[in-house]
Amino acid sequence: MPATVRPPVASTPPGRPTDSVSGGVLDVTLRMSQRAGLGRRPRGTAPTDTHTHVPGSVLRGALAGAWLRTYGPPQGAPPVRRAEFERLFEGGVRFGPLFDPHSAVVPLSVYRCKYRSTPACEFSHIDQAAPEGATVSGEPDRPRCPHCEDGPMVSGRGEVTFFSGRDAVVDITRTALTDEGRVVPHKLFTRRMLNHRVGDGHLRGETHRAEESPLRTLVGRIILPPDLPQTCVSWLRDQPHSVRIGGDRSTSGAAEITIEQPSSAPHHDPARLVRDGRLVLRLISPTLLLDAAGRPTTRPDEAWLGELLGVGTRVERSWVRRERLSGWNGLINLPKPEELAVSAGSVYRLALDALPDANALDRLYRHGVGVRRAEGFGRLELGAWSPPPIVRRPEAENRVTPPIGMARELYETGMGGWFLKYLRPCLDAKRAGRPVDTGFLELPAVEAVMRDERRARLIRALLAKPPRLLEETLLHLEARVRGVER
Numbered sequence: 001m002p003a004t005v006r007p008p009v010a011s012t013p014p015g016r017p018t019d020s021v022s023g024g025v026l027d028v029t030l031r032m033s034q035r036a037g038l039g040r041r042p043r044g045t046a047p048t049d050t051h052t053h054v055p056g057s058v059l060r061g062a063l064a065g066a067w068l069r070t071y072g073p074p075q076g077a078p079p080v081r082r083a084e085f086e087r088l089f090e091g092g093v094r095f096g097p098l099f100d101p102h103s104a105v106v107p108l109s110v111y112r113c114k115y116r117s118t119p120a121c122e123f124s125h126i127d128q129a130a131p132e133g134a135t136v137s138g139e140p141d142r143p144r145c146p147h148c149e150d151g152p153m154v155s156g157r158g159e160v161t162f163f164s165g166r167d168a169v170v171d172i173t174r175t176a177l178t179d180e181g182r183v184v185p186h187k188l189f190t191r192r193m194l195n196h197r198v199g200d201g202h203l204r205g206e207t208h209r210a211e212e213s214p215l216r217t218l219v220g221r222i223i224l225p226p227d228l229p230q231t232c233v234s235w236l237r238d239q240p241h242s243v244r245i246g247g248d249r250s251t252s253g254a255a256e257i258t259i260e261q262p263s264s265a266p267h268h269d270p271a272r273l274v275r276d277g278r279l280v281l282r283l284i285s286p287t288l289l290l291d292a293a294g295r296p297t298t299r300p301d302e303a304w305l306g307e308l309l310g311v312g313t314r315v316e317r318s319w320v321r322r323e324r325l326s327g328w329n330g331l332i333n334l335p336k337p338e339e340l341a342v343s344a345g346s347v348y349r350l351a352l353d354a355l356p357d358a359n360a361l362d363r364l365y366r367h368g369v370g371v372r373r374a375e376g377f378g379r380l381e382l383g384a385w386s387p388p389p390i391v392r393r394p395e396a397e398n399r400v401t402p403p404i405g406m407a408r409e410l411y412e413t414g415m416g417g418w419f420l421k422y423l424r425p426c427l428d429a430k431r432a433g434r435p436v437d438t439g440f441l442e443l444p445a446v447e448a449v450m451r452d453e454r455r456a457r458l459i460r461a462l463l464a465k466p467p468r469l470l471e472e473t474l475l476h477l478e479a480r481v482r483g484v485e486r
């Protein structure tokens with residue numbers, strides 16, 4: 001199916017700032033119109049899991065597929081077209097990962113509140129890699145959230161995390177089919193998929209009907225090499241691309257990609273990013289690092305970093321996780337050999353001999369780290385992490401649940417008496433201004449209740465709010481429990 005062609009966008013005047021230094025940067029927007037199964041290796045017998053972002057390798061594959069549908073296989077194309085394909089997909093173009101703007105890779109160096117029972121908790125974080133954090137002595141192992149009653153904080157795992165309580169994944173269960181397409185009786189399989197609708201019944205309190213809720217968009221960047229022919233840039237930019245992403249492409253994965261000149265180029269301000277001679281480098285895609293002997297390593301080459309930055313560079317501290325990558329080469333339809341990679345979310349804090357200039361920081365950003373960068377590996381961001389800026393908790397979750405509603409919630413767990421027993425000492429503690437011991441919420445008796453994320457959130461919020469709310473809740477709860485006992 002050929003991509004629909006729209007009139008070319010007004011061309012940008014020559015000498016635009018985004019083309020300075022070394023090639024341009026393009027903004028990518030992918031708008032999903034169907035669910036997508038962006039396969040990742042399942043754990044044990046768990047259903048086939050999905051990525052909740054679009055990895056750079058998937059973006060590259062999707063655009064290469066769109067090119068092939070328009071022009072046919074490059075072997076059969078005129079030499080000029082074939083050269084174009086190679087420059088776009090096998091040359092210096094870097095396809096970055098695309099993320100829902102409500103999500104982010106939470107780095108391994110970042111602590112966040114474990115339970116996030118108050119709206120402020122969502123944004124509270126400590127980045128151990130932040131240069132200002134470096135001066136905090138002792139780097140506490142068990143920091144506590146300042147916004148809820150001493151909630152524990154846990155470090156990021158490099159996973160793509162959705163903020164504002166949004167859930168992006170749906171479980172789709174289908175009947176298994178034989179190779180001939182016949183139904184296998186009593187055999188079901190489940191696969192997890194990235195939902196193309198935002199808040200499709202998964203965000204309680206939002207009452208969108210499925211067909212009314214907005215379509216999910218994911219955004220990211222493509223980085224162009226300085227000598228990329230204008231025809232390649234135009235192909236990327238001057239038309240929307242109809243693509244399919246992920247597995248099971250007959251019934252899922254339809255999306256449209258638009259690529260635009262950004263309104264402003266990413267600017268890396270040395271005064272903002274480098275503090276006390278330290279620069280934070282965060283990986284946002286898996287990265288393949290090799291040592292001098294060509295073996296996998298978890299440390300980027302300091303001499304090479306120094307060359308890109310133009311100043312002496314040392315890896316002062318790192319927060320690293322490794323993973324085994326396996327993949328499928330869609331172009332030749334064969335599995336790729338397994339590789340040992342450094343995971344997205346890994347962080348390096350670099351100590352620099354001198355202040356690099358903005359061009360040097362741009363150079364490192366555009367270059368990325370490690371090998372096979374054309375395939376989407378080794379994309380990075382510079383500077384300490386912060387949560388996604390546009391995130392706002394939905395009103396429904398911001399609202400305080402009135403005591404009578406809260407009492408009903410607790411009563412309906414079937415453990416009203418149990419909660420009365422454990423919540424009374426909490427009220428006493430709150431009235432006396434002592435910290436509340438929430439250890440009882442970890443007891444096995446209440447495990448099933450706390451597994452319901454919404455309920456757990458309400459209960460923790462109740463304990464974080466002023467004592468009056470808890471007091472009234474307990475009065476209503478007691479009335480209900482007694483009413484039944486009599």
Ligand SMILES: [Zn+2]
Pocket residue numbers: 113114115116117118121145146147148151
């Ligand atoms: Zn908290």
